[in-house]
Amino acid sequence: QVQPVESGGGLVQAGGSLRLSCVASGSIFSISTMGWYRQAPGKQRETVATITRGGGSTTYADSVKGRFTISRDNAKNTVYLQMNSLKPEDTATYYCKIIGIGGGGYWGQGTQVTVSL
Numbered sequence: 001q002v003q004p005v006e007s008g009g010g011l012v013q014a015g016g017s018l019r020l021s022c023v024a025s026g027s028i029f030s031i032s033t034m035g036w037y038r039q040a041p042g043k044q045r046e047t048v049a050t051i052t053r054g055g056g057s058t059t060y061a062d063s064v065k066g067r068f069t070i071s072r073d074n075a076k077n078t079v080y081l082q083m084n085s086l087k088p089e090d091t092a093t094y095y096c097k098i099i100g101i102g103g104g105g106y107w108g109q110g111t112q113v114t115v116s117l
Contacts, residue, residue: 002028002106004096009111012086016115020081022096022108033099034079036070038092038113049081050099063089086115 008020020036033052039045049070050059058070067086072079079096093110100106 002098004098004106004108006094006096006108006111009094009113011114011116013116014087016086017082017084018086018113020083020094020096020111020113022079022081023077024079024096024098024106026077028098028106029077029079030074032105034070034072035097035099036079036081037095037097038090039095039110040092043092045095048094051079083113086113088115088117091115 002025004022004024006020006022008018010018012018031053033050035050036048037045038048048061048064049068051070051072055072060068067084069082091114093112095110096108098106
């Protein structure tokens, strides 16, 4: 059992920026695709961005393209989500996941992001 640990959430005004970080076990992190997900109250959890183990391929939800950037530093066992031009609709709990082959894996406990007007 390996649990990623997220940090960097907070309260910001619309148009502001935050950088989320996720730290995980090095042995698992280095060979795994990583993802950022978010869930607002009463809504389904959705994929925000993913990045392959080598960092060579990324995916983004249409709603965050051009505003968010996912990256990883395998030497530090860390994946980042840089969030710029934040909107109120970005408000959610953001989760990091070590993605398994069958879609399973390891989830972090989440970090709250709140974007105000």
